[in-house]
Amino acid sequence: MPMKKAMVELEETHGIHLSMGSIFGSNRLWSNYERMLEQLSLRLREPYTILQLATLAASLTDGIALRAGLDPERTQHARRPDDEQEWTLLGVGFVAIVNECVEDALAG
Numbered sequence: 001m002p003m004k005k006a007m008v009e010l011e012e013t014h015g016i017h018l019s020m021g022s023i024f025g026s027n028r029l030w031s032n033y034e035r036m037l038e039q040l041s042l043r044l045r046e047p048y049t050i051l052q053l054a055t056l057a058a059s060l061t062d063g064i065a066l067r068a069g070l071d072p073e074r075t076q077h078a079r080r081p082d083d084e085q086e087w088t089l090l091g092v093g094f095v096a097i098v099n100e101c102v103e104d105a106l107a108g
Contacts, residue, residue: 030050030054033050033053033054033057034050037102041105041106042103042104042105043102043103043104045102048100048101053101053102057097060090061090064089075089075090077089080092
């Protein structure tokens, strides 16, 4: 199903609205991610760029929002192996993205 048609269907049937601007809006987030990384003494791993990190995060968020509109149960509850706390699938995915793309800036 083409993306625009899927977005219209989600809006009509589930009240979820995603504009094309939100799907491609990761460009606006990169400066926020840069500031957060700096404040937390983190840096991007090679070969990732800040725009790639922002694009991954936005894509995950948009994808989970689309799926949640179609079947909310599939996106709500997840557990990380090292944590008894209940997580959302979005939270688990975001942690995975950060673990892959980011490292301690103070480490050798």
